Amino acid sequence: MKDIGYYKGKTARQNVEEALVSAKRHEDYHALLSLTEDRALERADMVDSGQLTGRLAGVPFIAKDNFLTLGGPTTAASKILENFEAPLQATAIERLEAEGAICIGKANLDSFAHGSSTENSAFGPTKNAVDPEKVAGGSSGGSAVSVALDIVPFALGTDTGGSIRQPASFNGVVGVKPTYGMISRFGVVAMASSTDVIGCFAHTAADAQLVTAIMAGSDPKDMTTLPDYFEPSKDMQSKKLKIGLIGDFMTDDTDEGVRRNVKEYVERLKTVGHDVQTVSLPMAKYSLAIYYIVVPAEVASNLARYDGVRYGVRHEGAKTLDDLYGLSRDDGFVTESKRRIMIGNYVLSSGYFDAYYLKAQQARQLLINQFDALFESYDILLSPVTPTTAFGFGENTDDPMKMYLSDAMTVGVSLAGLPALSVPAGVSDGLPVGIQLIAPRQEDARLFDLASSMESSS
Numbered sequence: 490m491k492d493i494g495y496y497k498g499k500t501a502r503q504n505v506e507e508a509l510v511s512a513k514r515h516e517d518y519h520a521l522l523s524l525t526e527d528r529a530l531e532r533a534d535m536v537d538s539g540q541l542t543g544r545l546a547g548v549p550f551i552a553k554d555n556f557l558t559l560g561g562p563t564t565a566a567s568k569i570l571e572n573f574e575a576p577l578q579a580t581a582i583e584r585l586e587a588e589g590a591i592c593i594g595k596a597n598l599d600s601f602a603h604g605s606s607t608e609n610s611a612f613g614p615t616k617n618a619v620d621p622e623k624v625a626g627g628s629s630g631g632s633a634v635s636v637a638l639d640i641v642p643f644a645l646g647t648d649t650g651g652s653i654r655q656p657a658s659f660n661g662v663v664g665v666k667p668t669y670g671m672i673s674r675f676g677v678v679a680m681a682s683s684t685d686v687i688g689c690f691a692h693t694a695a696d697a698q699l700v701t702a703i704m705a706g707s708d709p710k711d712m713t714t715l716p717d718y719f720e721p722s723k724d725m726q727s728k729k730l731k732i733g734l735i736g737d738f739m740t741d742d743t744d745e746g747v748r749r750n751v752k753e754y755v756e757r758l759k760t761v762g763h764d765v766q767t768v769s770l771p772m773a774k775y776s777l778a779i780y781y782i783v784v785p786a787e788v789a790s791n792l793a794r795y796d797g798v799r800y801g802v803r804h805e806g807a808k809t810l811d812d813l814y815g816l817s818r819d820d821g822f823v824t825e826s827k828r829r830i831m832i833g834n835y836v837l838s839s840g841y842f843d844a845y846y847l848k849a850q851q852a853r854q855l856l857i858n859q860f861d862a863l864f865e866s867y868d869i870l871l872s873p874v875t876p877t878t879a880f881g882f883g884e885n886t887d888d889p890m891k892m893y894l895s896d897a898m899t900v901g902v903s904l905a906g907l908p909a910l911s912v913p914a915g916v917s918d919g920l921p922v923g924i925q926l927i928a929p930r931q932e933d934a935r936l937f938d939l940a941s942s943m944e945s946s947s
């Protein structure tokens with residue numbers, strides 16, 4: 490395993506060249522959509538000549554292809570942005586670069602981050618790092634696989650309903666979904682504005698924490714960012730925590746092998762002195778229903794800007810303005826994105842707004858209240874990340890409802906804006922299983938402390 494420390498002893502050029510060779514050697518997995526080779530090598534030389542220093546000097550990384558970056562295209566794995574070259578970089582990328590990190594390429598994703606397997610990419614799916622017959626998970630599948638294959642020590646993703654946590658779990662790496670508002674989203678292609686967050690994948694909680702700390706903090710370019718609060722702590726490591734295992738996610742609907750690994754992790758938590766009890770979150774069973782009303786509504790609004798006029802692919806031969814919009818959008822979006830645009834506009838329409846959108850927002854508040862009530866008695870909540878391990882290609886593609894179930898345990902956390910980590914916790918039939926650790930808003934540090942202490946106790 491090549492963690493960030495592995496890259497410290499060598500020149501930046503050696504690091505970048507090694508990462509590029511590895512990316513090309515693993516091309517078959519289709520984890521990457523493009524390499525930013527020239528820019529990466531230029532930056533490596535700046536580090537080696539001492540012009541560029543910092544906590545990540547010379548460390549290569551990969552960004553999901555919905556982060557605006559210089560040196561190559563930013564496509565969001567969609568045809569509509571296939572030729573889009575960003576004029577600026579996302580704040581998260583800028584902050585990593587200011588610490589000397591080097592972006593070597595862009596990772597595959599479900600188009601516009603809509604999906605749970607990376608099969609919705611307009612450019613073909615990504616293979617799972619552990620078993621290439623299985624899906625990578627999604628939507629940040631390419632980023633998770635890039636870390637799991639040791640191409641880079643960390644990669645960036647976005648998580649709207651589980652898109653970092655679920656692929657982290659499917660590929661056996663750590664995935665971070667921070668508190669809503671902790672990291673600037675400026676320069677990242679928007680999916681659903683009330684739940685979108687930026688996070689990362691890494692091999693260890695310590696590496697993930699370092700990368701998170703560098704990206705965190707308020708940004709005048711993103712008015713939804715919180716005031717700076719993230720102080721990675723050390724003193725929690727020895728504290729005995731009260732942990733609630735969400736019993737609603739440990740029923741027969743969850744694979745036996747997944748439950749077994751979760752129970753073993755719980756036993757390890759108890760062995761080191763934590764108090765773990767089963768708790769109930771009755772609103773959890775409605776979280777997918779809430780999510781698939783609120784999120785499409787926001788998706789429909791955010792995708793309205795892609796009209797074939799200002800940027801993106803334009804359909805040639807349209808005779809009227811309506812045709813130009815309609816045909817460009819028809820060419821440019823994948824089926825799943827079109828489904829969400831249709832559902833979103835439907836639930837926002839004047840006849841249905843009260844019945845669907847408003848109702849969903851009310852139910853969302855009840856879910857938030859239940860999480861908050863549990864955090865009055867528990868420091869951390871715990872659950873599986875997903876009900877199954879990585880599934881086969883095509884297994885869930887003809888039934889969107891089956892695909893959506895993959896996020897049953899992650900979307901509630903997103904609707905409530907809570908921070909969560911996905912940490913590797915063993916295997917079932919040779920495939921990785923992940924544990925989801927959830928904390929109250931702005932208590933992200935607590936999660937890293939617990940995950941680190943559990944890594945060192947295993």
Ligand code: GLN
Binds near residue numbers: 602605650680
């Ligand atoms: N899989 C979920 C969805 O399709 C989550 C996506 C995400 O977090 N970007 O909406």
